[in-house]
Amino acid sequence: MSQTTVTPADRSPVFSTARMPRWAPAVIAVASIALSIGISLAAGWESEVQWGLIAALLFVLGSYVVTARVEGPRQAKDRVVTSLVWVCFILAIVPLLSLAWTTISNGAQIVDVYFLTHSMNAVLNTDPGGGVYHALLGTIEQVLIASVIAVPIGLLTAVYLVEYGKGRLARAVTFFVDVMTGIPSIVAGLFILSLWILILDLGYSGFAGSMALAILMMPVVVRSTEEMLKLVPNELREASLALGVPKWKTIMKIVIPTAIGGITTGVMLAIARITGETAPVLLLVFGSKIINNDPFEGAQSSLPLYVYQEYAIGTTQSIDRAWGAALTLIAFVMILNLVARGIARWKAPKTGR
Known part of the structure; x- marks a missing residue:
């Protein structure tokens, strides 16, 4: 051939x-x-x-x-x-x-030391001046209280789903977490409004707004923490258990420290989400022009609510104050993220050479 x-x-x-x-x-x-x-x-x-x-x-x-x-x-x-x-x-x-x-x-043209250290007390809508201190204080207190409520519950729920959860209860918890993830913020606000203010008659307060924000924050913390815990290699758990370490101590000393970077990032994402929420604050905190240091008594303000109210007034001075509050809100969230990155790097497990 x-x-x-x-x-x-x-x-x-x-x-x-x-x-x-x-x-x-x-x-x-x-x-x-x-x-x-x-x-x-x-x-x-x-x-x-x-x-x-x-x-x-x-x-x-x-x-x-x-x-x-x-x-x-x-x-x-x-x-x-x-x-x-x-x-x-x-x-x-x-x-x-x-x-x-x-x-x-x-x-930037309005944000200065005066703007950050003064409230809107005795300032007319058409007058220049005034500041955002009362709204910044309210945001810090409300977000802090919401985090204290939501973060421990979210972390423990995620640990249960990853480390212990099996059967119908785990599936039911997962289902409700998924449902809560898609709840509109106004629905969470209406729930707390009907329970806390209309039924219990406890009045408007920063704490009422914090409870609604905690409802919005919890599913985000659960989902992000759950994914981070799943990324921890099972070999680390098995090695710890083989040495006779109890399971709860393995979770506390091995699993969570290994995933602390991702957990912190997820918590900060949840905090960033609730920091910009306006509807629950409008329903439950009600807004105030004066400084209220007590989140458990009386109306308060917050940065997103301050932006909404000032922009709705429509005057040149109020719109300028709204832009200043928006810039303050963005800077506040950015600072929180930088702090979270620092904590995550500080608490991350050290690898020897």
């Missing part, structure tokens, strides 16, 4: 030896933006959002066409996926940067 000799020129290479330079994606991006602006201006489109979407589409298509001609169709598909990842990242980060820039540019 005769054999046909296949020369290297007859083979279709799977991978192309040619490679695009590193600066090629940047050039494609600039060309896509320029072409998008030209198309939009020619069509009479003035929306910058349309310009961005057209530029993103042109960038993906341009990356595929150029890569296919230089490196081959196989590498072009990989380049398209990479381009889509970058486009999605930019689409996600642009609104966040826009929000941060708008809040900082509008709030």
